[in-house]
Amino acid sequence: MAEIKCRAISKGTATGEVLLSSQAISFYGGVDPLTGVITEKGHPLEGKSISGKVLVFPNGKGSTVGSYALYRMKKHGSAPLAMVNRETDAIVAVGAIISGIPMVDKPESDVFTLLKDGQKVSVDGTEGKITTE
Amino acid sequence: MELTKQEEKMLSGGQGEAVRKSMEILVALGKIFGADRLIPVSSVQIAGVSYDNLGEAGLEFLADMAKDGKARALTTLNPAGMDLENWENLGISREFADKQMLVIDAFAKMGVITSCTCTPYLIGNLPRFGEHIAWSESSAVCFANSVLGARSNREGGPSALASAITGRTPNYGMHIDANRQASVLVRVKTKIHGTSEFGALGKVIGEKAGNKIPLIRGVHEASLEELKGLCASIATYGGTAMFHIPKITPERTKVPKEAIEVSRDDIKAALESMNDECEPDFVSLGCPHLSIREIENIAGMLRGKHVKIETWLATARQTKRLADMMGYSKVIEDSGAKFACDTCMVVAPLKGRFKCLATDSAKSCFYARGKNAFKVHAGTFEQCISAAITGKWKK
Numbered sequence: 001m002a003e004i005k006c007r008a009i010s011k012g013t014a015t016g017e018v019l020l021s022s023q024a025i026s027f028y029g030g031v032d033p034l035t036g037v038i039t040e041k042g043h044p045l046e047g048k049s050i051s052g053k054v055l056v057f058p059n060g061k062g063s064t065v066g067s068y069a070l071y072r073m074k075k076h077g078s079a080p081l082a083m084v085n086r087e088t089d090a091i092v093a094v095g096a097i098i099s100g101i102p103m104v105d106k107p108e109s110d111v112f113t114l115l116k117d118g119q120k121v122s123v124d125g126t127e128g129k130i131t132t133e
Numbered sequence: 134m135e136l137t138k139q140e141e142k143m144l145s146g147g148q149g150e151a152v153r154k155s156m157e158i159l160v161a162l163g164k165i166f167g168a169d170r171l172i173p174v175s176s177v178q179i180a181g182v183s184y185d186n187l188g189e190a191g192l193e194f195l196a197d198m199a200k201d202g203k204a205r206a207l208t209t210l211n212p213a214g215m216d217l218e219n220w221e222n223l224g225i226s227r228e229f230a231d232k233q234m235l236v237i238d239a240f241a242k243m244g245v246i247t248s249c250t251c252t253p254y255l256i257g258n259l260p261r262f263g264e265h266i267a268w269s270e271s272s273a274v275c276f277a278n279s280v281l282g283a284r285s286n287r288e289g290g291p292s293a294l295a296s297a298i299t300g301r302t303p304n305y306g307m308h309i310d311a312n313r314q315a316s317v318l319v320r321v322k323t324k325i326h327g328t329s330e331f332g333a334l335g336k337v338i339g340e341k342a343g344n345k346i347p348l349i350r351g352v353h354e355a356s357l358e359e360l361k362g363l364c365a366s367i368a369t370y371g372g373t374a375m376f377h378i379p380k381i382t383p384e385r386t387k388v389p390k391e392a393i394e395v396s397r398d399d400i401k402a403a404l405e406s407m408n409d410e411c412e413p414d415f416v417s418l419g420c421p422h423l424s425i426r427e428i429e430n431i432a433g434m435l436r437g438k439h440v441k442i443e444t445w446l447a448t449a450r451q452t453k454r455l456a457d458m459m460g461y462s463k464v465i466e467d468s469g470a471k472f473a474c475d476t477c478m479v480v481a482p483l484k485g486r487f488k489c490l491a492t493d494s495a496k497s498c499f500y501a502r503g504k505n506a507f508k509v510h511a512g513t514f515e516q517c518i519s520a521a522i523t524g525k526w527k528k
Contacts, residue, residue, distance in 0.1 A: 009165070028186075067289055068194065071193075072190025093162065094161070094292055097154075097158050098194060
């Protein structure tokens with residue numbers, strides 16, 4: 001078991017499988033809010049669902065309505081279980097907070113090389129840490 | 134970030150759930166952007182009002198906040214997805230109208246002034262020089278910082294609402310003196326005239342300078358209407374929250390080393406880039422919302438004429454009331470043109486209804502293409518009104 005220290009952004013804890021995205025995500029217009037499938041043309045995760053995953057991505061992009069889009073997904077049950085950013089932005093951070101999705105950013109080690117798709121991890125958005133099994 | 138005892142209490146739920154959630158949002162933003170503390174705000178402008186953008190979840194969020202949230206600062210709203218009184222005339226469905234009214238009701242319950250305009254500074258939400266405020270609506274943020282000298286970051290809908298409910302915002306970005314200095318010098322080598330050219334100037338600067346604050350030299354005259362057009366396009370195409378124009382905007386700045394030039398060719402190219410091959414089937418003026426002077430001007434052009442295609446004049450309801458008093462509204466409505474109060478073509482549910490938009494607004498062109506897949510023509514008021522009357526675009 002290893003622990004990666006992070007900055008706490010949105011409270012709560014969750015355990016689930018990692019899904020990595022090397023590119024930023026636009027939650028308004030880039031994701032189908034009903035299914036959680038990435039719809040943005042040419043995105044590395046195009047066609048994959050972020051629903052129920054520990055979603056690891058650099059940061060958000062696009063419209064400020066993105067915060068409401070995350071909230072909408074959470075209500076539909078299609079939101080990610082938890083989120084990890086390299087360095088987050090206002091749109092994703094506010095979206096996580098208003099939706100109650102546990103979230104951390106600024107991990108002390110490079111999670112994009114350290115973590116693998118499908119790996120089981122726990123995200124603690126209250127204490128600010130990721131725990132791997 | 135340091136919080137006062139009262140703010141700690143707000144964060145731990147001592148003043149209700151809406152305040153707690155709002156404080157959580159503001160504290161997180163403060164942490165992300167390195168704010169040292171929260172500061173009081175006296176004025177708030179909230180975007181994210183159209184049901185077309187909010188959807189059912191956004192409406193639920195607002196309804197939750199409205200359970201015990203109350204605005205603690207003067208708070209006004211951005212345009213909604215329809216004219217709140219005359220929506221049927223604009224071809225909006227009853228289903229949409231019912232949902233939109235629930236959004237408005239939630240804001241009203243929180244004590245928010247349901248003004249629904251992107252020009253709050255024209256209808257009584259007018260912060261003074263140096264005042265700390267929390268505004269969303271990128272064009273209004275740019276106007277407040279640049280023209281008024283008030284201080285606002287580019288807030289999103291939820292963070293602006295959080296500021297309304299707590300009366301606070303994190304102290305970072307545009308609230309700090311040092312961050313309001315220009316970082317790029319723009320030398321304008323040609324005379325800029327009219328709202329469509331100021332819009333084109335904003336597009337050129339925005340695309341060249343991104344979100345850097347420009348010091349714009351070579352612009353010696355600019356009306357209120359030209360400045361609001363410049364604010365809308367420079368924020369849409371570049372993302373900046375502020376610009377400086379010597380002797381027109383009130384704050385001083387150092388002269389940056391990095392410099393760019395804007396020529397007549399650049400303005401021409403920008404206007405050409407916003408003119409597609411098509412004949413207009415929709416004319417929309419009022420992005421940002423029309424001033425009373427612009428409505429007077431349009432009434433003069435439409436007197437005794439009839440429009441052939443759907444023509445919207447987007448404005449604040451209060452400005453329309455003035456136009457009613459002055460008899461401009463009757464002249465305009467007799468021509469068949471329609472007022473679109475409380476709304477505009479950017480946020481109304483218009484996808485699929487039209488193919489080719491004529492407008493004076495560079496910002497409208499961006500959203501007409503991106504959100505609604507329309508073709509566009511950008512030009513002067515005269516060109517747009519002529520297109521409304523003839524159904525043809527004249528170069």
